[in-house]
Amino acid sequence: MRPLVRTAALSGYVELCRSLGIDPQPLMKRVGLDTAALAVQDRWISGSAAVQVLELSAAATGHEDFGLLMAEFRRFSNLGPISLVVREEPDVRSALGLLIRHQHMYNEVLDTRLSEGDGLATLKVDLRLGEAMHTRQATELAVAAYHRILRDFLHTRWQPLSVWFRHPAPAVVSTHRRAFGPIVEFDREFDGIVFYAGDLDAPNAMADPLLRAYAHQYFEAITVPRDTTAADRVRELIEVLLPTGRCSIEQVARSLGVDRRTVHRHLAASGETFSSLLGATRRHLAEQFVANPRRSLTEISDLLGFSSLSGFSRWFHEQFGCSPRAWRSARSRPRLPGQD
Known part of the structure; x- marks a missing residue:
């Protein structure tokens, strides 16, 4: 797998581009990134993509000192x-x-x-x-x-x-x-x-x-070990890509600088598939997001990469056995002593 960097490696990128009169989003899109991913510093993105977008930006702005x-x-x-x-x-x-x-x-x-x-x-x-x-x-x-x-x-x-x-x-x-x-x-x-x-x-x-x-x-x-697994890297990228609506095995492979077969092979070696990681990551995030009453269900649907609220609601019911609204309501009720 190709090396990754934290999104903090591009800290200030959007602000600098705008100050120099260019839109950063098209440049990031050319290398498979999205400006929305930069909002959280501790996400991981392709190191090659981060390096490439800096070179593209230097050329677009005419600033060799970018x-x-x-x-x-x-x-x-x-x-x-x-x-x-x-x-x-x-x-x-x-x-x-x-x-x-x-x-x-x-x-x-x-x-x-x-x-x-x-x-x-x-x-x-x-x-x-x-x-x-x-x-x-x-x-x-x-x-x-x-x-x-x-x-x-x-x-x-x-x-x-x-x-x-x-x-x-x-x-x-x-x-x-x-x-x-x-x-x-x-x-x-x-x-x-x-x-x-x-x-x-x-x-x-x-x-x-x-x-x-x-x-x-x-x-x-x-502290994390240096030998981060392929599944760990794919899981991180899934979290970054879900809100963009472009979370696919092809996009993950591009971010890692390999082809999709290589991703499948590495995941298979650890007993995982892209679909299993995508499902597990979505379920984990759904529990966190739905439990937060400050997030609307429409916002959560977008964050999890669904094209519509109805699609998210159907998926949630299949995974948790009830609607997201009912799940949230049940979690918000105080529990009596002795209740599970």
């Missing part, structure tokens, strides 16, 4: 739940180490390595997509995001010794100079940041020592 402009929308919280733990690490070395060891929890495309030698620290950033494609925008976004994280840890005026990119310089470098200063270089051996190794020992200004133990207890509860 990835860097997106980095200006980045916040530490975009890392997701891991940000709560990283911010309590005592120094920059341990904070970066935690981010790198668990980068699969927020971005499966990233392959970041930190090395030290001769008093220097080198943070190298690679993108692993499993296929050849242009990655200039995504690479610059990733390097700029790490640069901002280091500044959060150290000081807003902190500067590395150099920022390197393997690709050629753009026609206009003003955004790069604004982001990194005069130390940015192009046509170099790797993509990344070089700085003094002593900076790694600097105390993390954001940390509260009393909170670290609690943060690590929380982290142990949410």
Whole structure:
């Protein structure tokens, strides 16, 4: 299966597109994504699609600095739940180490390595997509995001010794100079940041020592293994695609960068089918949504990918033995002692 990224990887994308005078929806649709999916940061989408839409957007806007402009929308919280733990690490070395060891929890495309030698620290950033494609925008976004994280840890005026990119310089470098200063270089051996190794020992200004133990207890509860199964990935994509009305095996396969037969084969190996996962995911979400009285049944029907409320109602009755309205009513009545 191809790598996935959290939708937070495209944080600020819609706002940036609109500020540059283009509609983001057609561009996202070309790569099998939907702007509605970006409303929830912790959903997973195709890494290849996220990289491609940045390249398409750079071309559509005429901005070779599109990835860097997106980095200006980045916040530490975009890392997701891991940000709560990283911010309590005592120094920059341990904070970066935690981010790198668990980068699969927020971005499966990233392959970041930190090395030290001769008093220097080198943070190298690679993108692993499993296929050849242009990655200039995504690479610059990733390097700029790490640069901002280091500044959060150290000081807003902190500067590395150099920022390197393997690709050629753009026609206009003003955004790069604004982001990194005069130390940015192009046509170099790797993509990344070089700085003094002593900076790694600097105390993390954001940390509260009393909170670290609690943060690590929380982290142990949410940590996921690196070997996420095919069924897990398909289930995540089903949740993202259901509200778009385009939740099909073909669309899931496209998001994963494979063909439908490959999806079927991986699911079969774990004893699942696309239909079984779709049904189970719909049932799980239906229970959550219908139990919430603030959601209308029409809204729930749309969120679960039904073309009409009547179709949703028939499906719900088949699954739960009653109408969604009756199910909601039964759940809202107070239960007497001894009742099931």
